[in-house]
Amino acid sequence: MRGGDVQELRMIVADVSSAPALRVAPDPPHVIDMPGWRPIVRHAATRMFLVTLLPMATFYVTLSLFGLRTAAVVTASLYYAALLSRVVRKKPVLAAGLLAAGLLSLRTVVVFCTGSAFLYFIQPVIGTLAVATLFAATAIAGRPVLDRLAHDFCAFPDELSTHLRQGRFFNRLSVVWAATYATNAVGTVWLLTNASLNGFILFKSVLGPTITVAAAAVSYLVFLMTVRGQNIAIRWAHHEPWRPAKTGPCTATSGRT
Template sequence: MQRPATRPAEASEKAALPAPRPSAGDEPGGGHHAFELPRVTALLMHALPRFVEGVIAPVAVFYAALVLLGLNGALIAAVAWVYGGIIYRYVRGHPVSGMLLLAAVGVTVRAVLAAATHSAVVYFLQPTLGTLLVSISFLASVPLRRPLAKKLAKDMAPIPEAFLQHARVHQFFLRISLLWSMVLFANVLISLWMLFNESLGMYLWVRTGLVAGLGAIGVGVSVWGFKRCVRRVNGEPARA
C-alpha cells in the first residue's frame, strides 16, 4: 500500500522548521549529534497545533456542549473529543502528543467527579485534582528513567532522536521533570487553599494570575536550562 502524499500544511510546517546542524560527530563513526535550537517562532508554530488540540479544544468542546446539552452532555463530549483524537492518531499510525495524553488524564478525572456531584466547589476542584495527577506523573517518570518532560519536548520541537539519547540531555530532562512536578504541586496547593478559603470570584481571578506566574517561571527555567544543555553537548568533542 502506498503512503498518502504529504499534505500542503504538513509540507509547509516541515519547511518552516530548521534542520539539525551537522557536525563532525554526525559523520560515520562520530561520537554525538550536534543540535541547533530552533528559533522561538518556529517552536511556537510547531507546538501551537498540539496545544490547541490537547488544551484549548477540549475546553471549547466542553463549554459548547454545556450550553447546548447540559452538564452530562458536556462531559460526554469532552471525553469523546480527547479519546477520539487518541484513537484516530493510533489508527492512522500518527504519534500521540504528550499534551493530548495529559488532557486525557485530566478529562477522565473531571468526568468521574462531575458525574458523582453537581457541587460548585467540586466542579472547580476537578482541574486541581487533574493537575495533581499530572504532577505525580512527572514525579513518577523520574525514578523510572523515562522523563515525561522529554516526551513533551518532542511535541514542542523537532529534536533529533540521536540528540535526545545523549546522557547529558537525558539527565537534563530528568531534572526538568522533577522541576515541573514541584511547579504543578505548588499550583495544587495554591488552588486548594484559595478554593476553600476565598470566594469563587477571588479563586478564579487571583488563582489564575498566581498559577500563570508559576508556569512562566517554570517555562523560563526550562528554556534557559535547555539552551545551556544544548551548548554543552554541541561543545563536546566528537569521539572517533
C-alpha cells in the same frame, strides 16, 4: 664549556621560558539544526489557548447562563469534539489525551450527580500531584520519565539525546516540572478554599498559563546550559514551520557556527 657558550645557552633558556605557552585550539562545537523557536512558541501558545483558556472560558460562560451541570457537560463535549476532529483529520491522538478524556468524563459524572463545584475542580489536583510525584521519583531513580515525554514535543536526534542524558538535562527538567505541578496543585487548593467560584475560574485561567510559561522559560534556560556544557551549538531554522514530533525529526551536522 666556554664562557660564551654558557652565556648563549642561558639566553636560549630565557627565551624559551618567556615564550607564551602553546594553546590547544578547542574542538569545534557540534551543530544541531532545530526548528525555529518562534514557530514552537506559536504552536505552544495555540495549544495553551485550546487546552486551557478556551475550556475555561466556555465553562465560565455556560456556568453563568445555564448552571454548573450544563457547564460541565458542555466543557466535556468540547474536549470530545477536539479529539474527534483529530481522528477525522487522521492526526495522532496521544495516550495522554485519551487518559484526560477518561478523567474528564469521571469529573463530569461526579458533578452531575453531586452538583459540587469543589469536587469538580479538586479531582484534577490529585492527578497533578501524582504527575509531580512521578516526575520527581523517576528523576531520583535515574530514569526520568520526561526523557520519553519530551520527544512528543520535538524528535531530538539520537546523538543529541545522548548528550542531553550525559548532561543530566532530563533529571533537571523533571525537577522544574515537578515543582511546577506541585505549585499548580497547591495554588488550586488555596483558590478553591479562599475564593468564590467565579473568582477561582478567573484567577485559575490567568495563573495557570503564567506558571506554565515560567516553567517553559526555565526549561529553555536549562536546555541552553546543558548543550553548552556538552559543546553543542543549536542552529535555529526560523524559516521552517512547526513540525510535530516523529514526523519531522531534527537533523544534526558538524562544523562551526
